[in-house]
Amino acid sequence: MSLGAMLRCFYGILWRELLRFLHQYTRFVAALVRPLIWLFVFAAGFRSVLGVSIVPPYQTYILYDEYVIPGLVAMILLFNGMQGSLSMVYDRELGSMRVLLTSPMPRWFLLICKLLSSTLLSLAQVYVFLLIAWLYGIKLPPMGYLQVLPALLISGMMLGGLGLLLSSMIKQLENFAGVMNFIIFPMFFTSSALYPLWKVEEASPILRDICGFNPFTYAVELVRFALYGQFESMSALVVTACTIVFVAGAIIAYDPSKGIITRVRAGAPA
């Protein structure tokens, strides 16, 4: 397959994701409402309770509203990544997945196109959220809005890769509630999205250790530092490694000769 044909294939997948996204604009609103409620209600309430001391990347005391922004940005990426998993299960039930897999393009390429497309749509939502936050009065360093782009892309790919891997294990749409309870919420709450890790450690060293094992923590920190024009190498390393593991796992899972997808289908009720 020529490079041109592969680019056209990527464009086609991206275009379809965009069309579906536009058709389901309520999904877009819902994806924004969630972090905005956290920002306008939760963060407003906690502003007076939680003080955030001067820890990198911050060079001065900041309000809790500002602290929580990277966590909420990562929350959008997390929910969209998992939404991608739901979309894959939906595509499988609808038959669109079969159409995708009749393409002569390599299967790994198709999965990466799908992943990249949904990540790019997530980035659009992140920037709308950052714009609303800016209008609300949370103004981050202007260059940070641009410098955070690679961090958003790799974090989105990591969380989307995880969603893709999970989608290969979910038999039916109904099982998606389990993903909410056992993946999304634990990942979000056992991270530095809502509280700094030193605060978590004060409360519970064990919980701090759990947060340290959670790849989502590193995505949040990567985004946080990038928003202030700084590069956090440990977070970048963990996020990149996890992205490779999750995406490779999904590619293997979706390979009919090796993958678990075949076993899932075989075990699924008729």
Added chain:
Amino acid sequence: MAAKESSAALSSMGVVFQQRAIDPDLTARQNLSYHAALHGLPGRVARARIAAELERTSLVKEADRKIRTLSGGESRRIEIARALLHNPKLLLCDEATVGLDVRSRANIMSDVRGLVRDRGVAVLWATHLIDEVEPDDFVIILHRGKVQRQGRAAEIAGTEGLNDAFRRVTEAAA
């Protein structure tokens, strides 16, 4: 199968699935464009082939309607048109007429036979509906994953008719 062989096989084959496999929220044209992109067809080529297929299937007026607003027969014809966009040598149809009314079935059969006659496309037509078979068709009777008989439909049917011949062959293999 090596990746290159797999890719070549998929390039030369169009598939129509037994269960509907088309996005109901996209229009017919959008579904066709998506398939063309999956095969890496350049934009101009894709647009020309989509227009030709819509013309051939007499679905030009329905091109910009969402699939969910089309009848079962119309959406099936779009699926067949879609499977032909990349000019495959082989069209694989898995029980493509299941669940359709008599008229839609007749339209699809006539459409597919026209493809064989006019474009030289080889069609592998999996079906349980024996009335869809014509005497000159090459038939393979499969039972429990094994080939039980193959040959021209007229030869297999003999004097007893294809229905009875099919029943006899499959019962003998049971």
